[in-house]
Amino acid sequence: MLIGLRKFKFYSFSLTENIVPAVKAVQSSTYNELADAEHAVDGNSDSHYLNGSCSHTNYEKDPWLRVELSGVYDVTSVAITNRGDGYGFRINGAQIRIGNSIENNGNDNKLVAFIGPLQDGATRTYRFKATEGRYVNIFLPGEEKILTVCEVKVFADEVTSPESFHLHDYDVLPNVALKGLANQSSIHPYGLLAGFALARNAVDGNRNSDLRKGSCTQTDMESSPWWRVSLQNKSTIFSVALTRQADHCFQCMDGAEIRIGDSLHNDGKDNPLCATVSSTPAGHTEHYTCSSLLEGSHVTVILPGGEDRILSLCEVEVFGL
Template sequence: ITEHPVLVLSLMYRSCIFSCTTASSIDVPLRGAAVQSSTYEGWSAGQAIDGSCSPDGKDSCTHTLAMDNPWWRLQLDGVYRVSVIEITNMYSTRKWLDGVEIHIGNSLVNNGNDNPRCAIIHDVPDGLTQTVHCWGMEGMYVNFYKPFNTTYLMLCEVKVYGGRNPFYQSKSSLVGAAVQSSTLPGWSAGHTIDGSCSSGGLDSCSHTGQMDNPWWRLHLDGVYRVSVIEITNMYLTRKWLDGVEIHIGNSLVNNGNDNPRCAIIHDVPDGLTQTVHCWGMEGMYVNFYKPFNTTYLMLCEVKVYGGRNPFYQSKSSLVWGWG
């Protein structure tokens, strides 16, 4: 499966005083540990998670040496779905944050800088706090990384908000109604969400007629952040799922197939279940779509896991509920 993490940057400026007074009293960063690629004298990595939004300098900000590709990393106390990151910049160092990438994931390859990217920072006014939305991306490492540069990296405060991945808390899949582009007699769209993982055929799988660009769509009972999708394939029909795209969103343009893409399915062994991570993509429609083909689309079971976006439920990251 080729997975495509969502790369979205949403920016809102606010003063540091406002940010500090409205932020949660329980912040994920305070339960993690920070390191950086190098340390300029006295400007330690931990000062970016000390709870102080002061952008004044040495006693409240981090600072690397001038070096190739500097980075700063926060290790959280577990694996979280990160919804929002707030970054406070120092006075007079606006240019050092321009172009910095934020990466989130569970790998320490390249010091964590090869994890999926949430955003690229641009235009952070001196001394102000900026909010970046990462839409539920999963990880225990949050990296700030300035690639392709010999420069400094400086941060005055980083606050990370999120919640536990509901897939690991509760194996209760989301509910909804299914439709498909056409139906071979007896192979209804609803068979794919009947709770049976049997890959035996007519009584347990969906099946379109042969047609151009076949699709299957699940209409959830609300707008969710989708974290994980499990797909069970039928025996002897491996080729029909190869190249199928998974799309998630809130639009019914082109029957929902123009919504943002989570992944492209490749190489699903006959009769087996495969797991796809969609990193908190938002939507009420989940589509399986086979473009540029005249073919069938068959699915034996689809289970979708996720929850409501915790950022809009509560600003207290460690007590947010999902689902």
């Protein structure tokens, strides 16, 4: 049974009901009589196209499916059921966008999640920071694409924490930091190690965590040390991975803030917060998912506070589009 127009708060993720009922669905084109957009919101998750419960566009540029909800909601997750009869790869690279505008058919609304590879017939739920909107778009950019969706379910007002957000699969997104320009607040000044602590070492594509191998960066002992990479292009950032130094720098990342934005004011330290770094084992790589998708040209890692500390990073990977 679908819940009506009132919003309800749920306190777990074992959701079985589509708590935001759809009024209708439309799509950029319709392949044949089995392919209506409405099939994506009919409550039937059958993933075999010939059974008549999936949407399907023509081959075209930038196909899309738009679901109109019964009102404006604070949407917190969207579940997608992929086609299950051998063509599930077609959805790879699709975007979930939410908002109140139908300009450009709704495809310019806020980007909240990226759909990576899904197994045939799989259902996956994408969770994100609450986003207000009446329209939920599945948008597949590119030439000669087909978009097929066998079910879309939309949930609102879930109680979430940043750790529960699932915006994307970072292993299918490019590391946009690789060709960026890196800077830092200072360079380790002592002896031979100074030559192994350059800012660019953290974006060389090498996660080696031994400072003496020349693939880590390290600042001097100072108040609020920082490291920053300026990307080649402004990007929508989904997550950032940091690799911790393995030797003699046990707290050189603990409590660091990852900030993303376009401003270089105060060395980029005032840009929006993506995530705060928890304690990470020596030599370990940890992925930090931003609490919401952030756009920007600069990614800054800072150890805040007035205490003199050293910041060391052995690789910074920035996953985005």
